[in-house]
Amino acid sequence: MRLPLHNLEGVVAFGYTGASPALMSACATRDIDLSFLTPSGRFLARVTGEVRGNVLLRHRQHQIYDNEKESLAIAKNMIAGKIYNERWVLERVLRDHEMRVDAPVIKIASTSLKQSITSAYSCVELDQLRGVEGSAAECYFGAFDHLILQNKDFFFFHGRTRRPPLDPVNALLSFAYVLLAKEAASALESVGLDPYVGFLHRGRPGRASLALDLMEELRPAIADRFVLTLINRREVNNDGFETKENNAVIMNDDMRKTVLHAWQTRKQETIAHPFLNEKISWGLVPYVQALLLARHLRGDLDEYPPFMWK
Numbered sequence: 001m002r003l004p005l006h007n008l009e010g011v012v013a014f015g016y017t018g019a020s021p022a023l024m025s026a027c028a029t030r031d032i033d034l035s036f037l038t039p040s041g042r043f044l045a046r047v048t049g050e051v052r053g054n055v056l057l058r059h060r061q062h063q064i065y066d067n068e069k070e071s072l073a074i075a076k077n078m079i080a081g082k083i084y085n086e087r088w089v090l091e092r093v094l095r096d097h098e099m100r101v102d103a104p105v106i107k108i109a110s111t112s113l114k115q116s117i118t119s120a121y122s123c124v125e126l127d128q129l130r131g132v133e134g135s136a137a138e139c140y141f142g143a144f145d146h147l148i149l150q151n152k153d154f155f156f157f158h159g160r161t162r163r164p165p166l167d168p169v170n171a172l173l174s175f176a177y178v179l180l181a182k183e184a185a186s187a188l189e190s191v192g193l194d195p196y197v198g199f200l201h202r203g204r205p206g207r208a209s210l211a212l213d214l215m216e217e218l219r220p221a222i223a224d225r226f227v228l229t230l231i232n233r234r235e236v237n238n239d240g241f242e243t244k245e246n247n248a249v250i251m252n253d254d255m256r257k258t259v260l261h262a263w264q265t266r267k268q269e270t271i272a273h274p275f276l277n278e279k280i281s282w283g284l285v286p287y288v289q290a291l292l293l294a295r296h297l298r299g300d301l302d303e304y305p306p307f308m309w310k
Helices: 021-029 055-066 068-100 103-121 126-142 168-190 209-216 219-232 253-268 282-298
Strands: 010-014 033-037 043-047 241-243 249-251 270-272 279-281
Touching: 010 168, 021 033, 021 043, 033 168, 055 068, 055 282, 068 103, 068 126, 068 209, 068 219, 103 126, 168 209, 168 219, 168 249, 168 253, 168 282, 209 282, 219 253, 249 253, 253 282, 270 282, 279 282
Parallel strands: 010 033
Antiparallel strands: 033 043, 241 249, 270 279
8 A cells, every 4th residue: 555654653564574764764854753663563673863952951861870870869760650650550450340359358469569669769879779670560560460351361460571571461562562662762962961861761772761660661561461452352363373382472463453453443542640730632742851851951841751651
């Protein structure tokens, strides 16, 4: 088919289909995100255009990266936001489906996560904060299977597995995280920040560390809830997954199309932003958080306000 470029927000290519230099240039100059993934959904590369952004803002970003105390202050807010959102995912299921889930197990996990938020704010080193985040994630994912309400024989969750995902739920989560990371990186670039210079995730060649930082607080509210909705509304089924010789579970082409369409639809739904107190679409949340982070680095905000879903 033929599509006008101005109708496109992004292009995601699966498999090893190529793109001409002319197409890559056309997408880059129009800020159309062009990403390449393997058939299983593993990220390979993104095409970006000329590096843009405020050099003074990026200089300040590098200064904070070099100062662990300042990096820790931002990272603590991001991780506190993540744990808060993990807890709210559990609490929302209790509110809506208390009679259908193992309420005591979820309540115990929720209480533990509440304590983890306090622990995150009391950390004095980045490694200590990483330990709190890891313990909170283990607690949260320990209760995640109880949030799945449909087709439990097929959509079960016995723990987070990746590279490769070993069950359909992990395959969906990994795919959603790839999409979210791509959008977080694009949002950071759009406000003039370097997505490769993070504060919690330290610099590593080829890793968009700041995009990983930003998406931490967004994972539960955007990606995890999205996957749970797909399963619990029966928008995905058994036929959309394949198991490889190494036990990796991947989605087939039809399932990927279904998930991508649902992802775009979800991004158009609106939410009242907890800090701005204004209605925005879910798709704008990464951009708004990137903008708030840039404002903090410029000194317009005393601290970075994480996205805390309500």
